[in-house]
Amino acid sequence: MRIPPVARRTLYVLAAGAAVVAALAACSPLTAINALSPADGAITTSDIAYGNGERLKLDIYRPARPAPGAPVVVFFYGGNWNSGNRQHYAFVGRALASRGIVAVIPDYRLYPQVRYPDFLDDAAQAVAWTARHIASYGGEPNNLFVMGHSAGAYNAAMVALDGRWLGKQGLAPDRLAGWIGLAGPYDFLPIVNEDAKPVFDFPNTPRESQPVNHLDGSTLPALLIAANKDKLVNPVRNTGGLALRLRARGVAVTEVYYDGVSHTTLVGSLAAPLRGLAPTLDAIDQFVRNHTRLSKVEGR
Incomplete structure (x- = not known):
């Protein structure tokens, strides 16, 4: 019996989901997702120091043969600014590399070692290192984007x-070609997340800590993606509110919402076994392609 294409896709998603569930029973969710995500030919270079300190290291994922002018994405993971490490997000690096993008995933210092704004210094240092060194890894520094999920989207x-x-x-900032936020908190005062309160010294959190208060000189194109069912970061206030304010200043914003994912599975949908949940990787790939600048190789 011939199975229609739509039915085949549904069966694939169900089978992939079952495999992930089975793996989750034996190990942590991110470890399972990485184990089930193929390398797709990505070349990984690990443990590169971008500053002084154990947490100031990054990993690079690149296509086996990056095309001239290959775009570069620096990805910051989430975790309430108090948890996370770059190895858990290998699936993100592999996913981006599978689309011809050179991916850089840095660690950054976390609470209680540091508080706001120290981790932003780390994020900027990682981006600066990338701008100055990524050509040696096949990436075009003129085509540099920053991207993050949750707390990492805040950093980006x-x-x-x-x-x-x-x-x-x-x-x-105009050194960048654009930025991408997945389920990011951009306007979260007063803080209700108990984990975030000490990070930002609430209730003495400065207004300048909020991304929505830094839009006057904004020109970079942005891709903002959120889950309609996000119960941790309000998508209407944060993603919708920021998109509205950016557009009011003439900034090019692509705003996308998905029904089939949550706050956490939104970033998980970048992994090969979970891409049926939402076309997140396709949206990122298209945005990067649309905003890639001419490279030096092409005459810039």
Whole structure:
């Protein structure tokens, strides 16, 4: 019996989901997702120091043969600024590399070792290192994007919108080609997340800590993706509110919402076994392609 294409896709998603569930029973969710995500020919270079300190290291994922002018994405993971490590997000690096993108995934210092705004200095330092060294790994520094999920999307937003952080590294936000936020908190005062309160010294959190308060000079195109069913970061206030304010300033914003994912499975949908949940990787790939600048190889 011939199975229609739609039915085949549904069966694939169900089978992949069952495999993930089985793996989750034996190990942590991110470990399982990485184990089930093929390398797809990605070349990994690990443990590169971008600063002084154990947490100031990054991993690079690149296609086996990056095309001239290959775009570069620096990805910051989430975790309430108090947890996470770059190895858990190998599936993100592999996914981006499978689309011809050179991916950089840094660690950054976490609470209680540091508080706001120290991890933003780390994020900017990782981006500056990438801008200055990624050509040696097949990436085009003129085609540099920052991206993050959850707390990592906050980091990406602040690096892209608030010129103080890259300014300390001798760069400006217009050095970037664009930025991408997945389920990011961009407007979260007063803070209700108990884990985030000590990170931002609530209730004495400064207004300048909020990405929505750094839009006056914004010019970078943005891709903002959120889950309609996000119960941790309000998508209407954060993603919708930021998109509205950016557009009011003439900034090109692509705004996308998905029904089939949650706050956490949104980033999980980048992994090969879970891509049937939402076309997140397709949206990122298209955005990067649409905003890639001419490279030096092409005459820039």
